[in-house]
Amino acid sequence: MAASKFRRPGWSRRAQYSLFFSFVALAAGLALGFVLLAISVVAPRTFDGLRGAATDATRPAAEGLASIGATVGGIFTGAGNYWDAANQNATLKEQRDRLRRQALAAMALERENEQLKAALELRERTVDTVATGRIIGSSHDSVRRFAVLSAGRSNGVRNGMPVRSPDGLIGRVVASGSYSSRILLISDRSAIVPARILRSGEPIISRGLGDGNVDLRPLEVGRNPFEPGDIIVTSGTGGLYPPRVPVARVVRLDDDGAVAVPMATPAQSSIAIVMSPFEPAALAPYEAPLDEAEGAVAPDVAQ
Incomplete structure (x- = not known):
């Protein structure tokens, strides 16, 4: 007859001992836990030294985990800051280009106004302007x-x-x-x-x-x-x-x-x-002085 698959522990003394000591360890652990809990409630500072020793023992691991967390957080924060800086840089470049175009347009407008003003003054001074x-x-x-x-x-x-x-x-x-x-x-x-x-x-x-x-x-x-x-x-x-x-x-x-x-x-x-083409003033016809003209006419009058 084949052995049962669900064999009771009572059949093996070693299994019985293992089960017994497991229950004992569990009961002792529970009792110790209750005792420690009672002591921590009645006298909270009793385990300060133990807590400090535990903290010192876990310090390297905590520091390592904190460094890893800070590094990961710094990476994400740096990436976010870089993205923001890139967006701000692009915005500033766009503003700079827009201001440059506006400045060039203002300079061109000022230059054109100067030329129009000069041309207007020139036309006012020049009476022979055609177009x-x-x-x-x-x-x-x-x-x-x-x-x-x-x-x-x-x-x-x-x-x-x-x-x-x-x-x-x-x-x-x-x-x-x-x-x-x-x-x-x-x-x-x-x-x-x-x-x-x-x-x-x-x-x-x-x-x-x-x-x-x-x-x-x-x-x-x-x-x-x-x-x-x-x-x-x-x-x-x-x-x-x-x-x-x-x-x-x-x-x-x-x-x-x-x-x-x-x-x-x-x-x-x-x-x-x-x-209009410039035409120099023509020379005025020669006119003899009055005394010369009278001298020229006097003989005719005398005759």
């Missing part, structure tokens, strides 16, 4: 130097009329359409402007170099009358260009002349004024 327009294009890299003005025949613009801006002379009209005109700049190789040195009043000739600059030559050969920084203005000689209009500023001297940069360029002057 006012904007420079809407120019040949920057080409050897030939031209600009396009937003004023044409419908505004009274004709070929040969001088064009200037508040900064100085730009050139002259060489082709005019109904609503736009083509301007030959003073820096073009075919542009010649009779001028003077503002400092000394000496007459000179300005000729374009085709690279954005102008070449200055004196009428008197043999000496160089220019100085760096000299301002060149139109002389009015020969007509077309009115006198005392700024032309260029000397930047470099050579053997018998100088190289200058125009005072007004299409890139800097968005507003231009078309003027």
